[in-house]
Amino acid sequence: MREHDLPEIRALELFRTMSEESFAELMHAAYLQTFPTQVQLISEGDLADFLFILLEGRVELLGSTAGRETTMAIIKPFGTFILAAVLMDAIHLMSARTTEKSRVLMIPARNIRDLLAKDGDFARAIVVELSSCYRAVVRDQKNLKLRSSVERLANRIISLHNAQGATGTVILPYDKKTLASLLNMTPENLSRAFGTLKAYGVQVDNERICLSDLTGLETLAQPNRLIDERV
Amino acid sequence: MREHDLPEIRALELFRTMSEESFAELMHAAYLQTFPTQVQLISEGDLADFLFILLEGRVELLGSTAGRETTMAIIKPFGTFILAAVLMDAIHLMSARTTEKSRVLMIPARNIRDLLAKDGDFARAIVVELSSCYRAVVRDQKNLKLRSSVERLANRIISLHNAQGATGTVILPYDKKTLASLLNMTPENLSRAFGTLKAYGVQVDNERICLSDLTGLETLAQPNRLIDERV
DNA sequence: CCGGGTCTTTGATTCAGATCAATCCTTCCC
DNA sequence: GGGAAGGATTGATCTGAATCAAAGACCCGG
Structure with missing residues (x-):
C-alpha cells in the first residue's frame, strides 16, 4: 500500500x-x-x-x-x-x-x-x-429490453454528453468495439447507427462526437430518468 | 397482522x-x-x-x-x-x-x-x-445478451423442469404472454419458438409441457450454471 | 520506412424476430 | 346457451440487425 x-x-x-x-x-x-x-x-x-x-x-x-x-x-x-x-x-x-x-x-x-x-x-x-x-x-x-439499438446509442450519447458537461462535444471513453458490445450490437451495426444519427446532428470524428441538434436527438432518443440518470 | x-x-x-x-x-x-x-x-x-x-x-x-x-x-x-x-x-x-x-x-x-x-x-x-x-x-x-430467443426458451424450460422435480413434465407457472415478455419476445414468436422445439422433443399442451428428448434439448440450449442455476 | 495487426467503415446478403392479419379457442358473463 | 373478449396459434410480410466480405485507417514494432 x-x-x-x-x-x-x-x-x-x-x-x-x-x-x-x-x-x-x-x-x-x-x-x-x-x-x-x-x-x-x-x-x-x-x-x-x-x-x-x-x-x-x-x-x-x-x-x-x-x-x-x-x-x-x-x-x-x-x-x-x-x-x-x-x-x-x-x-x-x-x-x-x-x-x-x-x-x-x-x-x-x-x-x-x-x-x-x-x-x-x-x-x-x-x-x-x-x-x-x-x-x-x-x-x-x-x-x-425496451429500446432499439439506435435508441440505445442515442441515449448513451446524451448520457455521456451530460456527464461531460454538456458542451456540445462528447469524447467516447472507450473504443467503438467495446461500445458496440455494451449496447449489445455488432461493430458494423454501431457504425450504421452512427450513420442514422447524422440526420439528428450527430457528427462523429474518431472518438470525438459533435452534437448540433440536441433537441432532435432527444426527440428520437426519449431519454428517461428511470433508465438513463447516472447515479 | x-x-x-x-x-x-x-x-x-x-x-x-x-x-x-x-x-x-x-x-x-x-x-x-x-x-x-x-x-x-x-x-x-x-x-x-x-x-x-x-x-x-x-x-x-x-x-x-x-x-x-x-x-x-x-x-x-x-x-x-x-x-x-x-x-x-x-x-x-x-x-x-x-x-x-x-x-x-x-x-x-x-x-x-x-x-x-x-x-x-x-x-x-x-x-x-x-x-x-x-x-x-x-x-x-x-x-x-448472449442467447437467441429459442435458446432462452429452451433454457427456461430446462430450468423449470429441474425446479419442478425433473419428471419429464413441466407446468408453465405463468401464461404465455407473460413468458414471452419475460424472455423478451412477442407472443407470436414464442409460439413459433415452441414449434421449433418440437424437433427437440418438446410437446406443448396449454400450460403442460412434455419433454421426451432432454439430451437433445440440452444440446440445443447449452445450459450454463453461471446463468441458469436457480439460487 | 515497411509490414502486420487491429479497428472501423461500407456494401451485399441473410436471417431472426416483429408486425400485421385472420382464425381459433377458451373463458366468462348475461 | 350464446356471444363477447382476450389469449393463443398460424400464415404472410416486413424490417432491424447479424453475417459475410472487402477495403481503408490507424497503430506499433522491427
Missing part, C-alpha cells in the same frame, strides 16, 4: 463510515497491484478471492457462454467490482480484464467478510453500494 | 437473524393486505414507501418507457420486492402488479431504514438478500 492513495480510498462510499482501526486492518491486508493492459483479472466461474477496487485505469467486465462474449460494464476509478460474489463467498458471474494499464487494490475476500460480520457500519455501507449496483443493472436491463 | 403468518415471515432470510424485539416492532408497523388480481401495487417513478413481501399469490414486476412495457420478473411467495429502492429512499425503477389474488405484507420504508440504522444483524441479512438479487439480474442480463 502506498500511503499516497489512502485518502482517496478512505473517501470511497464503502470505506468512509468505518472506524480507523477497521480501515487500517483492511488496508494492511490489501495488495496494491499494477497491471498492464489486457490482463485477465478474474475469470467467471472462479471463486471470489478478492474484492477489487480500481484506482487508476479501466477494467471491463465480461459475460460469456457457449463461446460468445459480451461486455457487461466498464469500471472507472474509483469503482469497486464483484462485491456481491465476495460477500456471498460465491463464484464469479463475470470475468474482468484491464483495457488500459491499471492500478488495482485487492482486498482479500476473507477480510471483507470478517469485517462485515463484526462492523455494522461497514454492513450499512455495503448495503448502499449493493443497492446502487443492483439498480444500475435494472436500468441496464430496461434499456436493453 | 394475522398471527398465523408470523412463523413463515420470521423464517425468511431477511428476518431470521434479527432480534425478537426488532421483529416484533417491524411486524407491529406492518400492514397485511389482500389484493385482487390485476392491481397495480407500485408505479415506477413513485417514491418507495413500503417494502413488500409476497405471502400468497403472484406479482409481476414491469419496466416501461416511451409507451412500451416489459416484464422484468415474476415474484412468488415468499419473495420480497423493491428492497433496493426502499433502502436508498429512492424512486421505483419498476412497477408491480398482481397477476393473481395476492396477500402482501407491507412494511413502511421508514421502519426498514430505522432498523437498518440500528441493527447490524439486519444490515447483514439485507446484504445477503441484495447480493442475491443483484446476481439474479446479472444472470438475466447475460441470458438476454
Whole structure:
C-alpha cells in the first residue's frame, strides 16, 4: 500500500463510515497491484478471492457462454467490482480484464467478510453500494429490453454528453468495439447507427462526437430518468 | 397482522437473524393486505414507501418507457420486492402488479431504514438478500445478451423442469404472454419458438409441457450454471 | 520506412424476430 | 346457451440487425 492513495480510498462510499482501526486492518491486508493492459483479472466461474477496487485505469467486465462474449460494464476509478460474489463467498458471474494499464487494490475476500460480520457500519455501507449496483443493472436491463439499438446509442450519447458537461462535444471513453458490445450490437451495426444519427446532428470524428441538434436527438432518443440518470 | 403468518415471515432470510424485539416492532408497523388480481401495487417513478413481501399469490414486476412495457420478473411467495429502492429512499425503477389474488405484507420504508440504522444483524441479512438479487439480474442480463430467443426458451424450460422435480413434465407457472415478455419476445414468436422445439422433443399442451428428448434439448440450449442455476 | 495487426467503415446478403392479419379457442358473463 | 373478449396459434410480410466480405485507417514494432 502506498500511503499516497489512502485518502482517496478512505473517501470511497464503502470505506468512509468505518472506524480507523477497521480501515487500517483492511488496508494492511490489501495488495496494491499494477497491471498492464489486457490482463485477465478474474475469470467467471472462479471463486471470489478478492474484492477489487480500481484506482487508476479501466477494467471491463465480461459475460460469456457457449463461446460468445459480451461486455457487461466498464469500471472507472474509483469503482469497486464483484462485491456481491465476495460477500456471498460465491463464484464469479463475470470475468474482468484491464483495457488500459491499471492500478488495482485487492482486498482479500476473507477480510471483507470478517469485517462485515463484526462492523455494522461497514454492513450499512455495503448495503448502499449493493443497492446502487443492483439498480444500475435494472436500468441496464430496461434499456436493453425496451429500446432499439439506435435508441440505445442515442441515449448513451446524451448520457455521456451530460456527464461531460454538456458542451456540445462528447469524447467516447472507450473504443467503438467495446461500445458496440455494451449496447449489445455488432461493430458494423454501431457504425450504421452512427450513420442514422447524422440526420439528428450527430457528427462523429474518431472518438470525438459533435452534437448540433440536441433537441432532435432527444426527440428520437426519449431519454428517461428511470433508465438513463447516472447515479 | 394475522398471527398465523408470523412463523413463515420470521423464517425468511431477511428476518431470521434479527432480534425478537426488532421483529416484533417491524411486524407491529406492518400492514397485511389482500389484493385482487390485476392491481397495480407500485408505479415506477413513485417514491418507495413500503417494502413488500409476497405471502400468497403472484406479482409481476414491469419496466416501461416511451409507451412500451416489459416484464422484468415474476415474484412468488415468499419473495420480497423493491428492497433496493426502499433502502436508498429512492424512486421505483419498476412497477408491480398482481397477476393473481395476492396477500402482501407491507412494511413502511421508514421502519426498514430505522432498523437498518440500528441493527447490524439486519444490515447483514439485507446484504445477503441484495447480493442475491443483484446476481439474479446479472444472470438475466447475460441470458438476454448472449442467447437467441429459442435458446432462452429452451433454457427456461430446462430450468423449470429441474425446479419442478425433473419428471419429464413441466407446468408453465405463468401464461404465455407473460413468458414471452419475460424472455423478451412477442407472443407470436414464442409460439413459433415452441414449434421449433418440437424437433427437440418438446410437446406443448396449454400450460403442460412434455419433454421426451432432454439430451437433445440440452444440446440445443447449452445450459450454463453461471446463468441458469436457480439460487 | 515497411509490414502486420487491429479497428472501423461500407456494401451485399441473410436471417431472426416483429408486425400485421385472420382464425381459433377458451373463458366468462348475461 | 350464446356471444363477447382476450389469449393463443398460424400464415404472410416486413424490417432491424447479424453475417459475410472487402477495403481503408490507424497503430506499433522491427
